Structure formats: structure tokens, C-alpha cells
Ligand SMILES: Nc1ncnc2c1ncn2[C@@H]1O[C@H](COP(=O)(O)OP(=O)(O)O)[C@@H](O)[C@H]1O
């Protein structure tokens with residue numbers, strides 16, 4: 200069996216602050232093999248961005264380890280880490296921040312190629328034209344426009360996707376890659392990314408949008424407050440969510456199913472135990488102890504005492 204190109208093992212991240220701090224990730228695991236795609240889904244603050252950044256060594260871990268292409272990145276010196284990162288593409292959550300303000304779309308797409316020393320200026324620009332066309336920006340009139348000043352949010356996001364794909368990454372980490380697209384172009388972004396996974400690229404997509412997650416990946420992992428609460432095949436999670444938080448995500452989608460459960464609002468609950476307990480309609484005394492993620496059905500994992 201192929202070994203994973205990315206593995207996060209029991210990764211915890213704590214952001215300290217004078218008033219206390221936040222446990223942004225708690226014992227999070229993930230694994231991606233060549234050509235495989237994984238979607239991480241959860242509401243804002245669940246730790247998706249922190250997990251993607253941790254996978255690239257951009258966030259210090261408080262415990263656990265990250266393995267990129269078979270190497271534990273904590274044991275890598277700077278040049279070794281840089282060369283592992285070169286094999287990865289990263290689409291940051293904010294498509295405004297990642298592109299220098301003065302660059303036009305063509306130069307922005309060519310920049311990573313030139314920084315990596317990939318050929319002369321002409322060759323880099325030729326590749327940039329191909330990339331912009333690949334992401335649906337095929338109007339040469341747009342290529343000369345300044346990314347930050349003249350392009351729409353959706354177009355800027357496509358430039359950011361072109362940059363992430365420019366060095367033909369073996370692994371793509373995509374943080375909310377379609378958040379600025381409308382309903383029609385969201386599907387197009389997915390098609391672009393899936394075409395690359397068919398060519399062997401591994402992919403992790405972070406999104407707050409469960410239907411988007413389900414249509415984008417081979418596996419879905421649901422996170423809540425830094426913990427993985429459920430993972431499994433997308434169609435199963437959508438049709439038959441096991442964890443009460445996954446159920447809450449499904450019920451929040453307009454037009455899907457009847458609301459079977461009381462509102463998922465926060466009620467009194469002392470700290471500790473299951474992270475979802477304060478909002479969970481099914482909680483019981485046992486939920487004061489923290490449930491661990493375990494296989495509850497074939498190929499499906501969940502962290503909940505109430506699943507039988
Ligand atoms: N650099 C940081 N410093 C302090 N807290 C942070 C930082 N980055 C993220 N956090 C906190 O960590 C938690 C997870 O954030 P994040 O990973 O951005 O979640 P998501 O991407 O799912 O919205 C949040 O509570 C957020 O406020």
C-alpha cells in the first residue's frame with residue numbers, strides 16, 4: 200500500500216496570551232496519499248487554518264508530529280524544510296494578503312516560478328499564461344490588470360490558485376479555496392482542483408461549507424473546537440451523520456431534511472469532557488469524560504459516547 204505523503208499525528212497547538220490562550224488543535228490526526236483528497240470541515244474557529252499551516256511547519260506544535268513525504272519536519276533543518284515545502288502548494292484563506300499589491304495577474308502567477316528559478320522570464324510568463332487559462336482566467340485583457348486593485352474577489356482567488364499550482368505541487372493545501380466564488384464558479388474551481396488530483400496530486404481542502412466539502416474530496420473530516428469529531432466517506436456523512444455536531448452542520452443546510460433535534464444552542468455545562476457537550480442535545484453524564492475518536496462503523500470514525 201502507498202505510504203502517505205502527508206501525515207499529522209496527534210497534533211496539538213496552543214496559542215498563548217496573557218489572559219490564558221486557546222487550544223487551537225487537540226490531538227488532530229490526518230493522512231493523505233498520492234492522488235487522494237481530504238476535506239476538513241467545521242465552523243469558524245474549529246482549527247482548520249491552524250491545521251493546514253501546521254502541516255507546512257508554519258505553526259509551532261505543542262505536541263505531536265507532522266510528516267511530509269515521509270520526513271518528520273521537526274527533524275528537518277531549514278533548507279530541508281524549504282525543499283519539502285517546494286513540493287507543496289498552499290492556497291491561503293485570504294486571497295488579498297498573499298499577492299503583492301503592484302503585481303498584475305500574469306506577473307503574480309509567474310512570481311513563484313521565477314523565485315524557484317524555473318527558467319527565464321519568457322518561460323515563466325508562458326507557464327503563467329497556461330496556469331491562468333487553467334484556472335479560467337483566459338481573457339488576456341485581465342492578465343495586465345493589477346490583482347489587488349482591478350480584479351474581483353473571485354478572480355483574485357483564482358490567481359491565488361494559479362500561484363499555488365504553478366510549481367506542479369505533489370500536495371496542495373487549500374484553505375477555503377472557493378469562498379469568494381459564486382454558486383456557478385464554485386463548481387468550476389472544484390473541477391480544476393480535481394483534474395490535478397487525477398494526475399496524482401494529494402489535496403487537503405479546508406472549508407466551513409459541508410456540501411462543498413462533500414463534493415470535493417474522497418474523505419471528509421469534521422472538526423469542532425480543535426478536535427476531530429468525525430471522519431469518513433462524504434456521502435455517508437451527508438446521508439447519515441453520526442456525530443451530533445455533524446448532524447447540526449447538515450441541519451443548518453437550507454432545504455435538507457427535517458429538524459429532528461432541539462436547537463443546538465449553548466446550555467449550562469461545566470468545562471471539560473466532550474467539546475461539543477455544551478451545545479449537544481444528546482449529552483449525558485458520561486459526556487463529562489472526553490470521548491476519543493474511534494471506528495464506530497466500517498471506515499467511519501467518530502468521537503461520541505452516544506453513538507451505538
Ligand atoms: N495566530 C494566532 N494567535 C492566537 N490565536 C489564534 C491564532 N490563529 C488562530 N487562533 C485561534 O485558534 C482557533 C482556531 O483558529 P483557526 O485555525 O483560524 O480556525 P478556522 O480556520 O477553523 O476558522 C481560534 O480560536 C482562533 O482564534
Ligand SMILES: [Mg+2]
Pocket residue numbers: 247248249292374
Ligand atoms: Mg480558517
